Amino acid sequence: MKNYKVVDKTDNLKTPYLKIILCRSELVKSQVTRCKWAWLTLIELLFGMSLLNSIKIISTVQSGYNPKRFSIEKHLSIYIPSSRLTRCFKGSILELLYYKYHLSYLLLKSAEPPYISDEERVIYCSRTRFFVDKDYITGIFELQKKYDFLWLVINVTTTTAAYCVTPENMWIFTSLAIEGIRRFFMHSNPLPLTNI
Numbered sequence: 001m002k003n004y005k006v007v008d009k010t011d012n013l014k015t016p017y018l019k020i021i022l023c024r025s026e027l028v029k030s031q032v033t034r035c036k037w038a039w040l041t042l043i044e045l046l047f048g049m050s051l052l053n054s055i056k057i058i059s060t061v062q063s064g065y066n067p068k069r070f071s072i073e074k075h076l077s078i079y080i081p082s083s084r085l086t087r088c089f090k091g092s093i094l095e096l097l098y099y100k101y102h103l104s105y106l107l108l109k110s111a112e113p114p115y116i117s118d119e120e121r122v123i124y125c126s127r128t129r130f131f132v133d134k135d136y137i138t139g140i141f142e143l144q145k146k147y148d149f150l151w152l153v154i155n156v157t158t159t160t161a162a163y164c165v166t167p168e169n170m171w172i173f174t175s176l177a178i179e180g181i182r183r184f185f186m187h188s189n190p191l192p193l194t195n196i
Contacts, residue, residue, distance in 0.1 A: 017142045018149070025104050032099055040100060043092045045154075046185040048147050050081045051097070052140050055107060059132035073111045073129035085185070098125065107140065109133045151182045 021044065024037050032040070044051075058079060059071040076097050080086050086093060102108040114128040155178045162174035 015139065015142065017139070017146045020104055021100075021143070021146055021150070028099055028103050031103075036095075037099075039092065040096045043089060043096050044100060045147060045150055047081075047086065047089070047093055047096070049144060050086075050185075051079065051093070051101070052144055054079050054081050055101070055132055056137075056140060059134060059137060070109070070134065071132035073131045075129055076108075076125050079108070079130070094125070097130075098123065102130065105139055105143070106136050107132060151178075154178060155182070 021041060024032060024034075028037075058074060061072040076094055077090070079097055079101075080090060080093050097108065098114075102110065108130040109132075111129045111131060112127075115124040116122075117124065155175060158178050159171050159175040163171035166174070
């Protein structure tokens with residue numbers, strides 16, 4: 001019996017997901033300021049895992065015209081898990097879905113372009129439906145890993161700062177508080193199983 005070597009020389013494009021999360025693309029730079037991007041990144045760190053789980057669930061529902069590549073079309077608000085916390089941040093989460101998940105990550109595609117009012121400075125997505133492009137579905141797992149990494153960086157940074165600044169064992173409470181916040185936001189939101 002021979003032990004054959006397995007070779008696959010297909011180009012696997014390396015996407016710098018950490019850079020995509022933290023930095024605006026050329027397309028988005030003209031639409032979103034740095035401060036707004038920083039706010040959307042914070043919202044993404046808080047709600048990103050539950051949004052990605054929602055996208056994964058909706059992506060399993062087949063569309064009629066190309067079921068292998070696209071999911072069923074839904075409004076952006078359907079991708080938001082239902083909870084009191086997400087209702088408080090619904091506007092920011094909608095912007096996160098549009099600017100990051102749609103324009104930057106390309107996970108969500110629009111079936112038709114949304115109406116943009118330059119006078120009001122509003123993008124109306126109420127009549128626009130979005131679907132998951134399954135060609136980009138592997139990006140979900142990369143994004144989840146990057147969210148975990150960023151939370152680790154936040155935890156280590158705040159714990160180290162607390163250790164250097166605060167008396168005695170306060171750094172332990174800081175670390176526990178950051179981990180508690182991470183787990184609360186990432187795992188407490190129910191998934192949108194209705195209206196799929």
